[in-house]
Amino acid sequence: MIIQKTENSRISTFDPNNFSFGNTFSDHMIICEYENGKWGDVKLVPYGPLLFTPAMMGVNYGQACFEGMKAYKDNDGQVFLFRPEKNFERINKSATRLAMPEVTEEMFLDGLKALVDIDRDWIPQGEGNSLYIRPLIFATEEALKARVANKYMFAIVATPAKMYYTEPVSVKISDHYSRAASGGVGSAKAAGNYAASFYPTQLAIDEGYDQIIWTDDATHEYFEESGTMNVFVRINDTIFTPPTSEKILDGVTRDSFIALAKKRGFEVKVEAIKVKDVVGAQKNGTLKEVWGVGTAVVTTVFQALGYNGEKLELPRLSDEESFAVTLKNDLVNLQTNLSEDPFGWRVLVDHALETV
Ligand code: COI
Secondary structure: OEEOOOOOOOHHHOOOOOOOOOOOOOOEEEEEEEEOOEEOOOEEEEOOOOOOOOOEHHHHHOOEEEOOEEEEEOOOOOEEEEOHHHHHHHHHHHHHHOOOOOOOHHHHHHHHHHHHHHOHHHOOOOOOOEEEEEEEEEEOOEOOOOOOOOOEEEEEEEEEEOOOOOOOEEEEEOOOOOOOOOOOOOOOOEHHHHHHHHHHHHHHHHOOOOEEEEEOOOOOOEEEEEOOEEEEEEEOOEEEEOOOEOOEOOOHHHHHHHHHHHHOOOEEEEOOOEHHHHHHHHHHOOEEEEEEEEOOOEEEEEEEEEEOOEEEEOOOOOOOOOHHHHHHHHHHHHHOOOOOOOOOOEEEEOOHHHHO
16 A cells, blocks of 8 residues: 655644534545556545546446445544445445446455544544545546446545434435336445435425435335435334345445344344335334434434325334434444444454554
């Protein structure tokens, strides 16, 4: 790895008690260029803009995918990643679906560890705080032919994060728009999936909701995801979440929630969730909770579901009664080294720069 440390660290301007997610970037970034059929050297360089032209294929034809993951600092200052191999596997699945080259495990994991190690001062300590890490791959070739590009960039940038969406939100169950279609790119973390979600989400916001529960494109009868998250429903004491598919992202937080729920002895059913069953459960009082999970937010609890012009209120549970909050705490405690790690999910980042 080629390492070029910044001479102008901005760390003294970073106030860990006062920052907003996604606008503040750590001192360094990883970049690696692909051309002539192979990846070049991985470089750790000062964070900053890169030079591209508007004819860059990534912005014209959307060959771009990304990951979201986090680094955590425990009370002793030790730094951990969480299940980074899952993100490595998924970025390559996304890349393949978008006809982009896969990255190597070494590029991805060494790049990640080196960046987190050098920028460890940017990881805010404290409950729910972390460094959000964004690995991405995008087409950089300067060409306007609509075909697979032959130049790409792999990059990793990082932004300090705290818990966000802490208040319960209202979500509209979509009866028209879908996030993904059969045969499409729903299971890829494709940049275009997010672009396509913004307009319907804006319409839902105009109607007084915060987010959308995405339903299937064919019938709108089944839950798929919520906002930028995977979705969970609790009816009585059983937790339901839809199986992953070509339309549903294989979320690392989703997978971790399922494992943690089973460990607690909760009943978890990974099966299709029918809108009408959720609405029926709300009407007969057996619907206890609906929530979304994702790396950035960890958990967002929903307070109301919009369906057919009606706002269906959900019960207000205490933190102790809520499975969503219980599982979120289990996850955050594990991620931040406040609890045992029976699954072997934490990866200590220690002197990574010396070994790359
Ligand atoms: C994540 O949770 O990592 C996401 O994908 C949300 C992000 C778009 C902010």
